[in-house]
Amino acid sequence: MGRPREFDTDAAIIQVADVFWGAGFEATSIADLEEATGLARARLYAAFGTKRDMLHRSMDYYLDGPLEMVFRRVDGGGLDAIAGWFQSIAQLRERDPQRAMMGCLVVNSLVELGDTDPRVNERGDRYRARVLTAFTSALEAAVEQGEIEGDVSQRANVALMLLLGMFVSIKSGADGPAIAALADAATATIDSWRAR
Amino acid sequence: MGRPREFDTDAAIIQVADVFWGAGFEATSIADLEEATGLARARLYAAFGTKRDMLHRSMDYYLDGPLEMVFRRVDGGGLDAIAGWFQSIAQLRERDPQRAMMGCLVVNSLVELGDTDPRVNERGDRYRARVLTAFTSALEAAVEQGEIEGDVSQRANVALMLLLGMFVSIKSGADGPAIAALADAATATIDSWRAR
DNA sequence: CCGATTGTTTACTAGTCAGTAAAGAATCTA
DNA sequence: TAGATTCTTTACTGACTAGTAAACAATCGG
Numbered sequence: 001m002g003r004p005r006e007f008d009t010d011a012a013i014i015q016v017a018d019v020f021w022g023a024g025f026e027a028t029s030i031a032d033l034e035e036a037t038g039l040a041r042a043r044l045y046a047a048f049g050t051k052r053d054m055l056h057r058s059m060d061y062y063l064d065g066p067l068e069m070v071f072r073r074v075d076g077g078g079l080d081a082i083a084g085w086f087q088s089i090a091q092l093r094e095r096d097p098q099r100a101m102m103g104c105l106v107v108n109s110l111v112e113l114g115d116t117d118p119r120v121n122e123r124g125d126r127y128r129a130r131v132l133t134a135f136t137s138a139l140e141a142a143v144e145q146g147e148i149e150g151d152v153s154q155r156a157n158v159a160l161m162l163l164l165g166m167f168v169s170i171k172s173g174a175d176g177p178a179i180a181a182l183a184d185a186a187t188a189t190i191d192s193w194r195a196r
Numbered sequence: 197m198g199r200p201r202e203f204d205t206d207a208a209i210i211q212v213a214d215v216f217w218g219a220g221f222e223a224t225s226i227a228d229l230e231e232a233t234g235l236a237r238a239r240l241y242a243a244f245g246t247k248r249d250m251l252h253r254s255m256d257y258y259l260d261g262p263l264e265m266v267f268r269r270v271d272g273g274g275l276d277a278i279a280g281w282f283q284s285i286a287q288l289r290e291r292d293p294q295r296a297m298m299g300c301l302v303v304n305s306l307v308e309l310g311d312t313d314p315r316v317n318e319r320g321d322r323y324r325a326r327v328l329t330a331f332t333s334a335l336e337a338a339v340e341q342g343e344i345e346g347d348v349s350q351r352a353n354v355a356l357m358l359l360l361g362m363f364v365s366i367k368s369g370a371d372g373p374a375i376a377a378l379a380d381a382a383t384a385t386i387d388s389w390r391a392r
Numbered sequence: 393c394c395g396a397t398t399g400t401t402t403a404c405t406a407g408t409c410a411g412t413a414a415a416g417a418a419t420c421t422a
Numbered sequence: 423t424a425g426a427t428t429c430t431t432t433a434c435t436g437a438c439t440a441g442t443a444a445a446c447a448a449t450c451g452g
Contacts (some may be wrong), residue, residue: 001396001397001398001449001450001451002396002397002398002399002448002449002450003397003398003399003400003447003448003449003450004398004399004448004449004450005398005399005400006399006400006448023312024222024308024309025222026220026221026222026223027222029438029439029440030439030440030441031438031439040400040401040402041440041441041442042399042400042401042402042441042442042443043399043400043401045440045441045442046398046399046400047399050440050441051440051441101311102311103307103311107307107364107368108307108308110364110367110368110369111299111303111304111307111308111364111367111368112220112304112307112308113220114367114368114369115297115298115299115367115369116219120369121368121369124368124369124370125368125369125370127368128365128368128370128374151384153377154377154380154381154384155381157377157378157380157381158358158381158382158384158385160361160365160378161357161358161360161361161362161365161378161381161382162354162357162358162361163361164357164360164361164364164365165356165357165358165359165360165361165364166357167364168303168306168307168360168361168363168364169324169356169357169360171306171307171310171311172303172306172307172310172317172320172321172323172324173306173310173311173316173317173320173321174320174321174324178324181349181350181353182353182356182357184350184353185350185351185353185354185357186354186357188347188350188354189354189385192388197419197420197421197426197427197428198418198419198420198426198427198428198429199417199418199419199420199427199428199429199430200418200419200420200428200429201428201429201430202418202429202430225408225409225410226409226410226411227408227409236430236431236432237410237411237412238411238412238413238429238430238431238432239429239430239431241410241411241412242428242429242430243429246410246411247410247411
């Protein structure tokens with residue numbers, strides 16, 4: 001009912017998310033979002049609400065879209081699926097260095113606002129829970145396949161910390177060799193879980 | 197020569213650092229810093245330069261002061277010194293929950309500005325290098341004491357990622373039990389390095 | 393075709409932002 | 423005491439901030 005919207009809100013939120021991802025929430029102005037989307041501010045506000053709402057939607061887009069794809073590749077995948085994620089993060093640096101240095105929108109937003117914005121906090125809980133579910137599921141598959149023995153939840157927690165640690169190292173300016181060393185160290189830890 | 201400064205610049209930078217730590221760089225206004233220090237903005241600018249200079253000095257204060265104290269407790273300390281750091285991070289949550297949830301000023305600043313501000317980037321390199329030095333030194337001591345065997349650098353990298361992963365989890369709003377589980381998982385990984 | 397509803401456009405606002413100019417005050421060296 | 427130097431105080435700036443009011447346009451159901 002009423003006049004139909006002339007622009008694709010999903011496409012717009014991806015462009016919005018990209019700006020937040022690159023600059024961070026506070027350093028992003030509405031003018032930046034107007035430029036990135038080609039939409040006047042009043043259109044953005046009408047479609048998405050406040051600037052903070054736009055961030056929450058950007059995080060939801062990544063959590064439910066691209067990241068969920070990654071989680072599904074890890075679910076039930078055994079040790080190789082976990083190690084593969086770490087390696088692919090390191091390899092992104094060679095394929096798209098600029099993008100790779102931006103780390104992860106969700107992780108960046110959690111560090112910037114996780115302890116002050118309850119709605120960001122909720123998404124932090126969702127993110128950590130989903131990552132742990134994926135790792136736990138992959139580790140349980142590894143147990144069933146006889147790759148490893150016992151203690152799945154502790155190892156899922158370790159993998160979560162390794163993952164977050166990699167993203168922070170990347171954003172803090174670690175160079176290619178340093179990141180490759182981190183990915184190798186993470187892979188070695190995962191390998192060390194194999195039953196011998 | 198000239199009129200002596202009436203306030204303690206070291207004390208002021210600690211107060212400045214505290215504001216950056218709690219709110220982040222971009223979310224902090226000069227008015228916030230005036231209130232926290234009790235100094236008019238012109239005095240802050242005269243003493244420290246721009247807002248960014250104030251952040252760099254805040255990071256340097258932590259790197260060369262409180263953090264260096266922690267690094268020195270880890271240097272040459274063996275596996276227990278490494279595990280002790282993780283446990284003390286988890287325990288801070290019970291002693292001072294509000295402060296604990298703020299994570300680490302250096303890590304927070306690296307995630308906010310590490311890929312866009314070269315001067316923050318430099319401090320990221322220094323931070324990662326110093327942490328790795330401390331862990332490497334502790335691990336080499338562990339080798340000498342016969343606690344572990346081989347492969348010190350890979351394990352130092354693992355410990356670095358675990359450390360950063362804990363700080364991010366904390367800032368992203370993980371509750372007490374979740375953080376305790378992370379610290380236990382990190383400790384278990386370190387224990388698993390012991391030669392059997 | 394009509395009223396209701398929604399989207400778009402333009403212009404605007406009050407407030408806040410980082411940073412500074414300028415004058416007066418206190419201490420230095422000589 | 424004199425002049426140079428530095429700090430402190432006050433007031434200010436122009437630019438930018440997030441968010442909105444209101445007129446206009448387009449599409450809806452009936």
